Amino acid sequence: MKIRGTAFKYGDNVDTDVxxxxxxxxxxxxxxxxxxxxxxxxxxxxxxxxxxxxxxAGSNFGCGSSREHAPIAIKAAGISCVIAYSFARIFYRxxxxxxxxxxxxxxxxxxxxxxxxxxxxxxxxANYQ
Amino acid sequence: MVSGTCWMKVPSAIRFSLTGKPQKWVxxxxxxxxxxxxxxxxxACYQSMELIGEGIKHLSMDDRFTMANMTVEAGAKNGIFPxxxxxxxxxxQRAAKEYAVYKADEDAEYRNSYHIDLxxxxxxxxxPHLPENIRAIDEIGDIRIDQVVIGSCTNxxxxxxxxxxxxxxxxxxxxxxxxxxxPATQNIYLTALKEGWIETFIRAGAxxxxxxxxxxxxxxxxxxxxxxxxxATTNRNFVGRMGHPESEIYLASPAVAAATAxxxxxxxxxxxxxxx
Numbered sequence: 001m002k003i004r005g006t007a008f009k010y011g012d013n014v015d016t017d018v019x020x021x022x023x024x025x026x027x028x029x030x031x032x033x034x035x036x037x038x039x040x041x042x043x044x045x046x047x048x049x050x051x052x053x054x055x056x057a058g059s060n061f062g063c064g065s066s067r068e069h070a071p072i073a074i075k076a077a078g079i080s081c082v083i084a085y086s087f088a089r090i091f092y093r094x095x096x097x098x099x100x101x102x103x104x105x106x107x108x109x110x111x112x113x114x115x116x117x118x119x120x121x122x123x124x125x126a127n128y129q
Numbered sequence: 130m131v132s133g134t135c136w137m138k139v140p141s142a143i144r145f146s147l148t149g150k151p152q153k154w155v156x157x158x159x160x161x162x163x164x165x166x167x168x169x170x171x172x173a174c175y176q177s178m179e180l181i182g183e184g185i186k187h188l189s190m191d192d193r194f195t196m197a198n199m200t201v202e203a204g205a206k207n208g209i210f211p212x213x214x215x216x217x218x219x220x221x222q223r224a225a226k227e228y229a230v231y232k233a234d235e236d237a238e239y240r241n242s243y244h245i246d247l248x249x250x251x252x253x254x255x256x257p258h259l260p261e262n263i264r265a266i267d268e269i270g271d272i273r274i275d276q277v278v279i280g281s282c283t284n285x286x287x288x289x290x291x292x293x294x295x296x297x298x299x300x301x302x303x304x305x306x307x308x309x310x311x312p313a314t315q316n317i318y319l320t321a322l323k324e325g326w327i328e329t330f331i332r333a334g335a336x337x338x339x340x341x342x343x344x345x346x347x348x349x350x351x352x353x354x355x356x357x358x359x360x361a362t363t364n365r366n367f368v369g370r371m372g373h374p375e376s377e378i379y380l381a382s383p384a385v386a387a388a389t390a391x392x393x394x395x396x397x398x399x400x401x402x403x404x405x
Binding site for chain 1: 136170171174175201202204205206259346347348365367368369370374
């Protein structure tokens with residue numbers, strides 16, 4: 001499976017409260033959750049994101065609550081893969097359990113900027129161009 | 130869960146050796162905030178934190194629960210204490226079944242070892258917007274507070290209620306202060322009722338709620354408006370967690386939180402005791 005898309009880049013310690021603020025947790029509708037994904041740190045995210053795009057971030061991505069809504073909101077927004085320095089434990093497990101691809105790759109994080117186009121990401125071989 | 134199996138990744142371990150006796154008004158919350166400040170919010174990412182040493186004999190079960198609860202805020206999978214007399218006393222009152230005691234192997238390997246002198250830790254507060262962003266109470270400065278929340282899975286236990294009542298007894302909250310107190314369980318609520326603490330809370334000007342996560346995650350009650358500041362005994366102070374993205378959360382112990390509710394700004398419980 002080769003993927004292409006645009007990178008949305010964030011810093012360290014992106015927590016589950018900004019991935020999907022609790023005020024929206026009264027819905028478990030995936031599409032509704034995706035509309036509010038990242039809204040407290042990136043108001044434009046849900047307007048700009050399209051199928052196949054990436055989130056790229058620093059260390060400890062997904063720290064905080066155990067809410068499964070966080071990886072669900074990201075997946076439902078169309079994000080094909082989250083690439084980070086490292087993932088917080090519960091998010092890491094939730095992402096695998098709900099089927100959101102995640103990748104730890106320091107080199108990629110270092111070299112990718114917000115808005116960069118990524119193509120030919122091959123999750124089976126875990127390489128990218 | 131569909132398959133009836135669950136995958137497990139075995140964590141490596143980090144050891145924290147605690148010595149000394151905590152100062153007055155320093156409890157589990159201050160110690161764990163201090164540790165998170167020391168190793169950072171990903172300092173124990175997917176690892177097990179073992180808290181050992183002669184210092185733990187000074188820590189009640191409620192202190193230990195608070196600390197174990199918040200090891201997750203350092204990224205840990207879990208936080209564990211060795212079983213001692215304090216644990217056994219607690220278990221004997223509660224265990225409905227036979228129990229077994231497990232302990233770490235003598236030759237267990239640790240990724241890292243730290244030593245912590247409990248007697249050197251001051252009442253500690255985590256400033257917005259990360260639990261690692263800690264300050265000793267003496268370095269806080271003048272921070273005016275709109276709301277205090279005492280409760281949650283982190284600090285809504287019997288001892289937390291007792292300390293809160295001790296500080297609030299015969300005192301009144303500051304003008305304009307919203308003080309919300311939430312016993313963590315119905316049992317704790319009943320104990321607080323029998324001990325007369327609920328009356329103390331209400332007479333001091335608090336609102337007492339049935340057990341709920343409520344304001345901790347901005348669920349309901351005390352949702353913060355733009356620019357508002359809260360001291361909460363909860364576990365996380367991320368952007369927007371308790372309401373508006375431009376509100377601020379300061380994490381502290383029930384003692385610091387109760388003292389703050391009276392003073393209207395973040396203060397050391399000693400200052401309230403001495404008369405403001």
